[in-house]
Amino acid sequence: MPIEIQVWRIEEGERLAKLQGGTLELESKLEDWLAKDISLASPDWMVIGRQVPTAYGHRIDLLAVDSNGDTVVLELKKEMTPRDAVAQVLDYGAWVSRLSEEDLDHIYRDYTQKVRSEGSEESLGKAFCQHFKVENPPETWNANHHLVIVAPELDPPTERIVTYLSEVHGVTINAVFFRVLKDNESQFLTRAWFIEPDEMEEAGGERKLKGPWNGEVYVNFGHDDVQNWEDARRYGFVSAYGGKRYRKAMERLEPGQRIWVKVPGKGFVGVGEVVARAVPVEEFHVTLDGEEQRLLDLELKGERTTEPIPDPDEALYLAGVRWIRTFELGKAVAEEGMFGNQNVVSFPKDPRWNRTVERLKQIFGVK
Template sequence: MGVEMGLWRADGDKLTRITATVIGLEAQLESYIESDPSMLGETLLIIGRQVTTAHGGYIDLLAIDETAAVHVIELKRDKTPRDVTAQTLDYGSWIATLGRTEITSIFAGYRPGVALEEAFEEQFGDTLPDLVNATQVFTIVAASVDAATERIVRFLNEDFGIPINVVFFRHFHDNGAAYLARTWLVEQDAQMAPTPATKHKTKSREPWNGQDWYVSFGESPAGRHWVDGMTYGFISGGGDKWFSRTLKNLTPGSRVFACIPKAGYVGVGTVLDEAQRFDETSVLHNGVSTALNSLPLQGKYRHEGDEDDDMAEWSVPVEWTHAIPREQAFWKLGMFANQNTAAKMRNQFTIDQVSAAFGLDD
């Protein structure tokens, strides 16, 4: 049975049905959705309009959601219902081959001068996930479709778990006022959630250059002080195995981007030695190898010398290329942050922004 929407005006005890019109509606819907994609039922960031595919087609609208899944939004317009369904899937098969770099390039063409990372954080209040376009969602926008198309979409969605759906819009006019009504073919609560396609994960993730690492310098009044790390050349973490284990992945020659959580980036430097317990670490001070715990540190570092190495404070000596006080920490919307003490820095946007802010040549 076809999906039907009705609208009535209530005048006291009398109901008057308002007749829907489709004249000009589908021509306007693309602009409506672009200006306010939430009319599709969730928060989306539009990343492209009339996007040219490798096969000569044009995707009406592309968007990403808060998980960085890509939404292919195709309007029915003058296409037959079956054609628009096949075309949407065809476009989706091409989109699924694109990696993070290609998605970023599409957005750059759509909004020149704005980084995808910045726009994502502005829209969703969070950092762009490491995996972009790991999954795809397909939405057909129409005033109506035939029964056969409804069966095909339901079959793909409900039996095969392909996240394809039809959203219906109807235009109503009443006493000089215009209204837009919406309903879905497959109820949103029943729609299958997209499943990541493993074979595309590598392309969807930014490549790692094998050198750069993000490190978190977690300050606390009774613990670490960045002024110590900046002055004497080290990063550290501890109090639990979870905080120290990732530091052990750093190797001499690695480049680290030091960030104070909720403050910003404060240093870029080169790792001089592997991670060791804080009480066993030496740093170069005034050109002399000096035991770290013998220096006049402002921080307490209460985990040093703990009998359980998993609970101990661990540290890594670093030669800072550029380091600044906490009060001058650099942060910009869309930059990378991570809950781990050390993580591979794949986010080229962050590397570029920090390097420019710190005046680094590389």
């Protein structure tokens, strides 16, 4: 059904006063705002191009990448009908899906030279690491692409089309609604998503189906001063922290799953079986010499593991693992052509994952 946003101001005596729609020319300003601060739409995006020319004679309003290195096409509805906007963004998706890492780097350099008078020689990979605060850029860029229509609203037929493309055909298409509300001399910008972004995020890595899943789970372990790989080996866990998407990724791990763990920038370091669902670090316990103990009461190499993080979404979450075999970081397994992505937890259907697992079975000595 159509999305409608209404806001009321609470006045004295608990009376409610409905805020009215403002007169701001929203669509003419939104592109500027989003280009300057894409977190208005999503904190997980980074703009790499604006008015990007395609091979078909059109221009993409905004092109971004997410923290997985996947592309995000943003099309502002402007004068188009909602259904025309859907057709336009699908056309852009067909072009974007073929872009290589070199293509994206060229688009980014061209964009930064336009927005910075002094120009920029900074590569996309370096800018990506700085923006997302990671040590290494994605091993694979543009494995998936996401299509986003930016509009005040969609009509019911267009909502049905977007839902059909997403749910039936697995197209990662969504719409984000911005509206202006007025309260006396003040104006407020509101935002609402047509499809919950977390639902799209969870499914995004598996949208591009390439074959059956082999039943093996891929896990990234971000070794740092909060989560130390030697602690994970010794006490039996994998972990992630830093935001809601990381917590939800950890919650996808279930007892009985076999996981292959990779440390970004190093290689594969362990294989094991999940034995306990993810919980905040304060609630994680291990059994040593037949006695259950709280992890935070034990000797840890992670210098900041015990530091409290008040926000439950930002907190460190751990899932218990019975290790089958692990390697220290200096002996991590990294071979050319092995599978890798930026997701904390994923269930890859890429043929490269199948080949990688078969090779890892040989190296780790497991069946």
